[in-house]
Amino acid sequence: MDLSVNADRAGAGTVSAQAATVDVARERAQTVGVRHAHHLNSAGAALPTVAVVDEVVAHLRREENEGGYEAAAAVSGRIEQVYADAARAVGASAEEIALADSATSGLRVIVDALRVDRSTRLLVGRSTYVSHALHLLSLAKHTDAELIVVPNGADGAIDLERLERLLTGGPRDVVCLAHVPTSSGLVEPVRDIGALTRRSGAVYLLDATQSVGHLRVDVDEIGCDALVTTGRKFLRAPRGTGFAYIRGALLDGLAPVAPDVRGAVWTGAREWSLSPTARRFETWESSVAGRLGLGVALRQLLARGVDATAAYLCATATLLRQGLAAIDAVTVQDPPSCASGIVTFTVDGLEAEAVSQRLAARGVRTVAVPASHGQWDLGARGVPAVVRASVHVYNDDADADALLDAVAEIARGAGT
Incomplete structure (x- = not known):
């Protein structure tokens, strides 16, 4: 061929x-x-690529020789660059990026921060991945939130007319779907969905696990409020890496259910302050070597186009x-x-x-x-x-x- x-x-x-x-x-x-x-x-x-693997191995050797904290301090500037490169890959700003160990964990902390309750309406696409579906089903079961699986149209993608009729207006509607599913080559009409959610005021969460590094993804063009992706798939980065984008307007009203020392400062006996950036959703512990490898993979994607x-x-x-x-x-x-x-x-x-x-x-x-x-x-x-x-x-x-x-x-x- x-x-x-x-x-x-x-x-x-x-x-x-x-x-x-x-x-x-x-x-x-x-x-x-x-x-x-x-x-x-x-x-x-x-x-x-060889360069991604070499970057990971070189940092592990550095940890072997210097210690994990010391090695991390030495490459802190390069880790900062990973945020900038991830932002470039999806058309965001570095302050809107949080690094994660997977798309699943990234989406979980964002959804949990929405504080879903019985007034929430979860509008989900049939393309939703199993881990995300199970999380949403569990939330609906334990909070009495309404979960609606939006039908597909004749082309196999989400039925936009049905979605528009289901949107009631306001942020208690949460639309969550996958850009490209795990189960087929479908590409959802994510920009059209974004236009609908912007008009209605719904919150729009996009699982871009199968699309970042694969298809053009621009968060402003799409109109999503948050996006998650993984490193190991089309980005060609190490396993155990990924990142989330959270639009600044949504971030301002979100607080993690379980704040961590990475994204919060304990300021008094019963007080704490959150990072003003999306890093409020991160945890202290991470694979620095993996994140450096993610940075190499992102730069290779951007260079290739x-x-x-x-x-x-x-x-x-x-x-x-x-x-x-x-x-x-x-x-x-x-x-x-x-x-x-x-x-x-x-x-x-x-x-x-x-x-x-x-x-x-x-x-x-x-x-x-x-x-x-x-x-x-x-x-x-x-x-x-x-x-x-x-x-x-x-x-x-x-x-x-x-x-x-x-x-x-x-x-x-x-x-x-």
């Missing part, structure tokens, strides 16, 4: 030109993992969908509103986990996503599980051909 020749099939506009600006050979040269397998699991954990990255990933995934759809006994499970680097599919007569394992045996790395990770999506569609392939800038023609050839071989033998 010639990705460079066929890139313009991925969509209208400048996709081909943007995709052509990604130097795939250079990306592969900086990525050790491509030597060992066809890695198509960026939506799980992408392969880091978000638009070029998005164009290449979307073009590549479009070609994979076309190739998979042409294979007998294979069904592409992505909804019509898919414009991302994630592709999901099933093979007739085989469980998704079995397909993923057989692909792994052929050196092709994917993952099986069960309905238990997306009950409002896969469960609602009656799909027990899907195989998910997700691409990145280090994937080339050989990776695409390896996946398609292996799936075709597995599909031919599915009934035997």
Whole structure:
């Protein structure tokens, strides 16, 4: 499959030109993992570059020699730069960024700070990730808050007209959804949702775990009040890293349920003051080495260009969908509103986990996503599980051909 020749099939506009600006050979040269397998699991954990790994290891060696606190003090200026780079990646200011160990924990502390009660209406998309869904379900159960799963439209994305009718006006409406879900290549119409929430005064929380580093994400364009993302996926940063954005107007009215010495000062026997920035939601303990690695990954993304990255990933995934759809006994499970680097599919007569394992045996790395990770999506569609392939800038023609050839071989033998 010639990705460079066929890139313009991925969509209208400048996709081909943007995709052509990604130097795939250079990306592969900086990525050790491509030597060992066809890695198509960026939506799980992408392969880091040599520079990211070197940064992490170098700081761990520094901790070994100097001690953790001493090593952290020596790189404090570089950690400050991570906030600035994270802000640049999503169009925010550094004061609106809080570093976290995951998107899940980042979103949890923000939602808890909203002080959900029985007057709250939680309007959630079917694309909501399992960990976030369980948190919201638990809150609704224990606070009597109203939880409404907004239906999807014919294109598989959230039904904007239904959402508009459900919004009652005011900040007790909390809209929470994923930009790109774990269970398909869907891309939610996040800017249109932002326009609705701004008009109504609702609070808009966006899980951008699968989109930062993958698609263009600008918080002002989207209009969200808060956003969370992780480092390990499309940012190609170490596991255990991530960050949250909290718009200043929302931040002013939020206080963490459990203040920590990192974001608060204990000023008297029963008094404390909070950081004026989003760091009020951070905790003291963190992986300094991991955060330095996150900083390297962010700078590499910014240097490569978000638009070029998005164009290449979307073009590549479009070609994979076309190739998979042409294979007998294979069904592409992505909804019509898919414009991302994630592709999901099933093979007739085989469980998704079995397909993923057989692909792994052929050196092709994917993952099986069960309905238990997306009950409002896969469960609602009656799909027990899907195989998910997700691409990145280090994937080339050989990776695409390896996946398609292996799936075709597995599909031919599915009934035997």
